[in-house]
Amino acid sequence: MITAVIVAKGDAKATLTTLDSLEKYNLDFLVVEEDFTEEEHVAVSRYTPWIYTRTLSKETMADALNAAAAEAHTEDILVMYPGETVGQLNMDELMEALSYHSGQIGLVHRISTPMEDDGEPEEELLPRLYNRTRYQFVGGDKPKLSPLEETVTGNFVTDAVIWEAMPDAQAADVLLQESRLEEFLSKHAGADLGEARPEIQREAAELIFRAGKACYLQRDYENAAEYFGMGLSFDELDVSAPFVEEMVIDFGYALMYSGQMKQALVLEAIYENFDKSADFLYLMGMIYRGNGRSAEAMEEYQKAVQCENARKAGVNSYLAHYRMGELWSDAEQVEKAKKEFEACGDYEPAKERLKEFDL
Template identity: 30%
Template structure:
């Protein structure tokens, strides 16, 4: 198979073995570039591949990944992070290669399942499609952090949806780890914003709202919701394509940041963008929460009921048990215990619903 999987690493002994184990016996070349580990990362990597290289870290994820790409024997590239591991059999990689061989100018999108915690009996998950596979003769990695894949010619990139699915463990952090990661990202993103001010190219100017979005996400990770709102607001002040996934995510995360910062009244402004962004379970669930926080319970129930009509969603449960649970909470608060039980019972093994159900039945 003419595919090289490129990975950069630093002090990733906690994750890298799971990542590499998911790739062994799948007939792909594995490239690992170490950017200065002081733990056992390199030794673990050498158990799985002889292609382990050192790179002097320079606060540039994109440059490190491009260095890894330069060490590949194959032109077809799949980028993975150490805290990600592949689901599925070799056949999904073969299929990816077949598409890249046939359409080398296209970029492959993979499904990334974000595991948001490891403590609950029921893991919280969200998922997104991200661009990670490409032919290096036609495309390259762009950006110092939260990199994107762009064409070498500067033309718009065509994409295709691959069968690759990965689990991403990067959000399963304790408070200290989360703070360190967020502060590192914020520093790099702010530096990039300063750089753009000195670059005359229009492409750099177009990058600004994406950086503002990532700054908002970083502050959201740190639970600094007011700052997150500020950056999301600035990002959304630009004239953006409302169909872009990062724009949709910026809108939805902005809504949650407003609710978490106590700005539920201001969040009612989302009614004005309902027609533009409202055709998803995730947005309808968010609107349900906004109405619920503002005491508009009939409206909230209607939105939660709309959310469960969707087959797909990005955040697990917003089109099923989470929506039913919130309807149950509303009816319980209003004193309709039988109706509350009806919806709690539809939540399956969701622990919060089971606890409320037990409380009602025992009181």
């Protein structure tokens, strides 16, 4: 059993969001808080009886995390911060990995949502899973795990995925963009936009794209995909328009992130329009891999690294090499996998994969 520990400095609403995302998993929950109201305390207690009150404002985050871990009923600890949510967590695989990598720190994938309209979610590996009898936090308000004994060391990469807390501004932007779209549609009520002049179709598509993008940044991928699909349905749409390529890329990721991997293959129909785009080629590699078409995925990643420019950092370099390394690793082609991971340079996930080969 693992205990998910949350240190909440008055963040009751965000803490409930995190607990709600964890509830379906076989975990213990422990919350350390400072100034929850009685009503907030009752709300949190629906998820766990283990709620401890401390004067967090007078403690460093490292001290608070150590105090929380000390109260846990299990030795294995998963650190979560208020507002974070679980994107992927297989408890059976996680427990098996903990047993195999006994005494090591588990790295989880944390995905952050960009504030910029043209950004893609960024992924980083963070040390969040550890055994409290072997590690403790140091570093004050910039906590990091440190072994209690010099002989204890090492990390391993888990398949667990968590999402960062959602900024309130992004939720507000969804309402703004949807209201602008509704205003446009009201203005053209009764008209068949599919038969409208190209400039009207472009304006409609761009407004639909912005509404979809707002949903996308809020991680509402199902609605985002619906908007993007609608925006790409216009016959007179100029595929050379910058926002169109971005909408295509976001459409593919939205379908993937909302579990519609097979449906994402619809992008094959417009492949020739974007076959010089590293971002599109990398995306197609992800889609093919997700549909069990590994050979085709490898081809797309190889094409991506041949592209000179890319909108998203890494898709024509270290990210594509990393994905090829994963494919070779899945095929048990160790030397080829190593070569691709080494080509990733300082990309931390690749460095961690190389360490696994040395075990």
